[in-house]
Amino acid sequence: MTQGTDYDIAIIGAGAAGLSVAYFLSEDARVVVLEAESQPAYHSSGRSAAMYIEGYENQVVRHLTQSGKNFFFAPPAEFSDTPLVTQAGGLTVSGPAEAPKLERYLNTWQPHCPELQPISVTQARDIIPILRTTWLSAAAYDPSWHNIDVHALLQGYQRGIRQNGGEVITDFRTDNIERAGKHWHMRCADRQVSAPILINAAGAWANHIAELARIDTLPLTPLRRTAAIVPAPANCRDWPLLHTISENLYFKPESPGLMVCPQDETPSPAMDAYAHEIDIAQALDTFAQVADFDVKTVTHSWAGLRTFTPDRFPVVGFDKQNNGFFWLAGQGGFGIQTSPGLARLAADLVKHESPQDEVNIVQQISVNRF
Ligand SMILES: Cc1cc2nc3c(=O)[nH]c(=O)nc-3n(C[C@H](O)[C@H](O)[C@H](O)COP(=O)(O)OP(=O)(O)OC[C@H]3O[C@@H](n4cnc5c(N)ncnc54)[C@H](O)[C@@H]3O)c2cc1C
Structure with a gap:
């Protein structure tokens, strides 16, 4: 069985990384998120301490956190019925x-x-x-320092994806990835999804996805x-x-x-x-x-x-082989609080638009540093 092959972008992983980038990209692209488990956020994204801390880890993480600050404190209309953050200290x-x-x-x-x-x-x-x-x-x-309502955040991303016509497919454990022509073909048993751009947002499994796609792995x-x-x-x-x-x-x-x-x-x-x-x-x-x-x-x-990654910055951008394989990985202990800022930046890079962020941050998180 072939499942909706006419996507612009396929994203592997329905954690904070995959859902957030799908949320922004689905505004003007046909997006599908493929998730191995029967529900999104079963792994790291559902197990965090749910904190928003600007003075955390390093200056790149601080920048990425602060660039999503407005999203947390004044989310788009109808994103969530409840506040995404509450003061904790x-x-x-x-x-x-x-x-x-x-x-x-x-x-x-x-x-x-x-x-x-x-x-x-x-x-x-x-x-x-x-x-x-x-x-x-x-x-x-x-x-x-604030508490994040992670459930509301991830529900908001998913609602936005659906409203924009995107899809989240659960129980799709990608076990085979082939590049043929200008498309990536992802398979789970007898199901297949295809798209010219593949975003690797598989968290701890990011290098496994790279191996399936025959892409050089990264130090994750x-x-x-x-x-x-x-x-x-x-x-x-x-x-x-x-x-x-x-x-x-x-x-x-x-x-x-x-x-x-x-x-x-x-x-x-x-x-x-x-x-x-x-x-x-x-x-x-x-x-x-x-x-x-x-x-x-x-x-x-x-x-x-x-x-x-060794420098504890995330790794974001198209792979050096320039074949539509995009990395969104290495979110360490800051993947929830950086998700709106990092996903917006990643979405700009996927669309080859000049990110609103400083060039210097884009270079610091680039795949090319390895
Ligand atoms: C105890 C703890 C406390 C934390 N506290 C905080 C905090 O306070 N604030 C903060 O911002 N961050 C915190 N973090 C970090 C945060 O949870 C992670 O950075 C974030 O969840 C990473 O998101 P992700 O989407 O990359 O990974 P994940 O949520 O793990 O998502 C990856 C997804 O990819 C899927 N996948 C893998 N392989 C395949 C495949 N072959 N096919 C299909 N799908 C596949 C997995 O099933 C998984 O759902 C904490 C983490 C932990 C463990």
């Missing part, structure tokens, strides 16, 4: 002998995040009272990250996200308690990731050092893959 804390790290953090981000300010340990404990006085040495607070490494929900004081609902300056713990309110994460980055094959006991134990151990609150049980845990 971010508390950065350091333990004994870590104050110089906090100083460097402030020097890096304060020029770009004017609301980020050092605060006293007393103020930090007013915000999160369970912080241990014996551990806490210095702190900074940024009220501009999926890294596992673990999260656990633990019971917490009732009043924790209003706490900001807390993270340690040494990057070995963050926690944030998440129904029915606190989401605790050891900030692990364990290389993994592309797979349906799951939480390993050792990583949960590590999270609880650090939590016990930082917070005076006895955790007796773990309510729920999960893990997801964050896929990085």
